[in-house]
Amino acid sequence: xxxxxxxxxxxxxxxxxxxxxxxxxxxxxxxxxxxxxxxxxxxxxxxxxxxxxxxxxxxxxxxxxxxxxxxxxxxxxxxxxxxxxxxxxxxxxxxxxxxxxxxxxxxxxxxxxxxxxxxxxxxxxxxxxxxxxxxxxxxxxxxxxxxxxxxxxxxxxxxxxxxxxxxxxxxxxxxxxxxxxxxxxxxxxxxxxxxxxxxxxxxxxxxxxxxxxxxxxxxxxxxxxxxxxxxxxxxxxxxxxxxxxxxxxxxxxxxxxxxxxxxxxxxxxxxxxxxxxxxxxxxxxxxxxxxxxxxxxxxxxxxxxxxxxxxxxxxxxxxxxxxxxxxxxxxxxxxxxxxxxxxxx
Numbered sequence: 001x002x003x004x005x006x007x008x009x010x011x012x013x014x015x016x017x018x019x020x021x022x023x024x025x026x027x028x029x030x031x032x033x034x035x036x037x038x039x040x041x042x043x044x045x046x047x048x049x050x051x052x053x054x055x056x057x058x059x060x061x062x063x064x065x066x067x068x069x070x071x072x073x074x075x076x077x078x079x080x081x082x083x084x085x086x087x088x089x090x091x092x093x094x095x096x097x098x099x100x101x102x103x104x105x106x107x108x109x110x111x112x113x114x115x116x117x118x119x120x121x122x123x124x125x126x127x128x129x130x131x132x133x134x135x136x137x138x139x140x141x142x143x144x145x146x147x148x149x150x151x152x153x154x155x156x157x158x159x160x161x162x163x164x165x166x167x168x169x170x171x172x173x174x175x176x177x178x179x180x181x182x183x184x185x186x187x188x189x190x191x192x193x194x195x196x197x198x199x200x201x202x203x204x205x206x207x208x209x210x211x212x213x214x215x216x217x218x219x220x221x222x223x224x225x226x227x228x229x230x231x232x233x234x235x236x237x238x239x240x241x242x243x244x245x246x247x248x249x250x251x252x253x254x255x256x257x258x259x260x261x262x263x264x265x266x267x268x269x270x271x272x273x274x275x276x277x278x279x280x281x282x283x284x285x286x287x288x289x290x291x292x293x294x295x296x297x298x299x300x301x302x303x304x305x306x307x308x309x310x311x312x313x314x315x316x317x318x319x320x321x322x323x324x325x326x327x328x329x330x331x332x333x334x335x336x337x338x339x340x341x342x343x344x345x
Contacts, residue, residue: 005134006237009261009335010034012112012135013237015281016087020045022102028087029110035086039113039130039139040229042067043080043099044292045106046282046300051097055080057130058117058141059227065165066097067188067294073167073225097297107282107292109262111229113139122152122209129154136232146222148202150210158206159230160240161332163188166218167225174200174218176211177330179242179268186268186330188275189295194268206230237335242268247325251306251315258335259310264294267320269327276321280308280336287316308336 006012014029014036029035039057044050051066053076059065061080063073079098081089088108090100099106113130117139120129125145131138131154138154144166153159162176173188174197180186182205185197200219204212211230213220220226233239239256245267246252261280267273274293282290282300286307290300305322307314313333315323322329 006234006335008034009237009258009337011036012132012137013261013334014110015262015279016108016110017046017281018106018108020093020098020101020104020106022093022100024081024089024091025100026084026087026089027108029108030086032086036110036112037083037085037115038088038110039083039115040111040137041080041083041088042109043106045097045101045104046290046292047105048096048101049297049299050101050104051297052294053080053097053099056139056227056229057083057113057115058128058139059167065167065227067173068297070170070172070189072169107279109277109279111135111137113137117141120152120154123150125149125151127152131155134234136234136238138230140228140230142226142228144213144217144220144222144224144226146215146217146220148212148214149220150212151228152210153206153228153230155208155230155232157208157232159211159232161231162206162211162228164219164226164228166221167227169217169221169224171218176201176206177332178205178240179330182212186266191270191272191274191295193271231332239333240331242328242330245315245323245325245327245329247318247323249316249318251317251323253309253314254312254331256312256333256335259337260308260313260333261336262334263306263313263331264333265322265329265331267322267324267327267329270320270324273321273324276305278305283308
């Protein structure tokens with residue numbers, strides 16, 4: 001068995017739980033030597049029905065986007081203070097979906113890119129990119145043109161999963177997933193099934209240097225600031241694929257090659273099913289049942305879904321959200337440990 005390039009997933013991605021205080025607090029995402037400075041943080045209150053809050057190092061520490069709404073960038077002032085070398089600092093709260101609302105339990109899903117963005121001229125649109133080629137993740141900022149174009153992503157390999165958002169216009173969250181192909185999309189903020197949208201990706205798959213955008217303002221609004229989160233699969237660390245549900249409590253086993261830390265999943269067949277996020281920080285033993293929904297402000301729900309295994313995950317529920325018989329589900333998964341180093345729970 002070859003040695004994975006990332007022996008511990010928490011060096012590049014982590015799910016950190018903490019309690020909101022309403023006063024300035026520093027939150028670390030690991031112990032010394034096993035922590036990192038995040039470039040993308042996705043906050044959600046677990047106990048309160050508050051919006052998701054997404055921050056990144058390109059937009060900075062005062063602007064947030066909400067995965068469950070169509071709102072443009074919102075200035076939250078000093079709610080979120082800084083991306084630190086080992087986590088982040090949150091401050092007194094100004095809005096109810098603050099990352100530090102007092103009395104709330106919260107989770108922060110974090111990814112490491114490469115700090116300060118650099119100019120990337122690989123595409124027809126010059127982009128600002130913070131890219132980590134080791135973990136296959138980049139944050140990409142660019143200004144839309146409204147015409148077919150390409151955008152440099154800095155990964156050196158083709159991304160398999162992208163989340164793209166128009167920062168200045170009311171609109172949807174566009175998802176590119178390799179299992180859906182380059183003429184389709186699905187929306188992170190909606191329950192919709194997969195839809196044909198050839199004007200999103202210009203019917204062109206990403207390459208090792210660029211991704212393509214069409215004429216739709218959702219991904220390429222003329223003169224609009226855009227943000228894209230791009231991931232490429234890294235053996236032993238990340239996987240982006242699909243599976244078919246069987247409607248049984250003895251559900252499908254999905255091989256990833258690692259023990260997952262984080263799973264994002266959605267039925268592409270049904271137009272009425274939510275997105276799901278599960279992680280092993282909120283679920284320290286199987287069956288994993290702590291659900292949060294990217295498209296909803298809801299508080300965390302308890303609903304048994306799956307087992308995190310040493311080399312993938314096993315669906316353990318008949319629910320139609322992740323296991324409708326004959327339905328196709330897409331997923332994005334990130335590792336706690338690669339299979340070579342994973343232990344049974």
